[in-house]
Amino acid sequence: DGGITQSPKYLFRKEGQNVTLSCEQNLNHDAMYWYRQDPGQGLRLIYYSQIVNDFQKGDIAEGYSVSREKKESFPLTVTSAQKNPTAFYLCASMASGVAGELFFGEGSRLTVL
Amino acid sequence: AQSVTQLGSHVSVSEGALVLLRCNYSSSVPPYLFWYVQYPNQGLQLLLKYTTGATLVKGINGFEAEFKKSETSFHLTKPSAHMSDAAEYFCAVSGGTSYGKLTFGQGTILTVHP
Numbered sequence: 001d002g003g004i005t006q007s008p009k010y011l012f013r014k015e016g017q018n019v020t021l022s023c024e025q026n027l028n029h030d031a032m033y034w035y036r037q038d039p040g041q042g043l044r045l046i047y048y049s050q051i052v053n054d055f056q057k058g059d060i061a062e063g064y065s066v067s068r069e070k071k072e073s074f075p076l077t078v079t080s081a082q083k084n085p086t087a088f089y090l091c092a093s094m095a096s097g098v099a100g101e102l103f104f105g106e107g108s109r110l111t112v113l
Numbered sequence: 114a115q116s117v118t119q120l121g122s123h124v125s126v127s128e129g130a131l132v133l134l135r136c137n138y139s140s141s142v143p144p145y146l147f148w149y150v151q152y153p154n155q156g157l158q159l160l161l162k163y164t165t166g167a168t169l170v171k172g173i174n175g176f177e178a179e180f181k182k183s184e185t186s187f188h189l190t191k192p193s194a195h196m197s198d199a200a201e202y203f204c205a206v207s208g209g210t211s212y213g214k215l216t217f218g219q220g221t222i223l224t225v226h227p
Contacts, residue, residue: 104156104157
């Protein structure tokens with residue numbers, strides 16, 4: 001079955017450590033997205049990529065980095081510069097020409113101790 | 114710029130009662146509007162969407178929403194709530210050159226009582 005796989009599902013890290021969240025899709029979608037979800041704040045866009053080797057900052061990119069070396073993969077690194085990294089992170093993808101129909105992974109919950 | 118406001122962070126209904134979740138949007142271009150549902154500790158799933166054409170759109174699980182341009186609203190309804198409808202619901206907007214970027218509302222948690 002096609003879908004989006006995020007790993008790990010739960011992650012604990014100490015302050016000051018960089019962590020990388022994995023996102024892989026086998027839907028053959030061109031566009032991929034990373035959102036951060038905090039209670040009562042909805043989803044906020046961190047980074048997105050509409051084509052391989054290209055990506056753009058979203059609304060809250062500070063303290064995060066991404067890469068898009070393959071169509072299937074869009075990993076997110078939460079760096080030590082991110083001041084409040086504890087959150088639920090969601091990866092999504094979208095097929096070209098299908099406006100707004102995002103397919104989501106099941107999320108990664110990061111807790112910084 | 115686009116924005117979405119969902120009125121009511123929590124809505125509680127009895128099983129069998131009408132479900133009404135409110136969403137108002139702001140957009141400088143003709144909007145595309147969406148409702149997504151999220152079950153605990155899971156990703157989001159598309160319920161329905163409006164892009165162009167008929168303003169009353171039907172989605173999965175018996176939900177529907179009506180685009181009202183004059184009121185800048187896209188409220189979600191379901192005639193009869195089921196226990197399995199308990200979840201968090203998100204309204205989202207996109208449009209124009211940023212059609213691939215969705216702006217989400219804050220979410221509404223729906224509780225269904227027996």
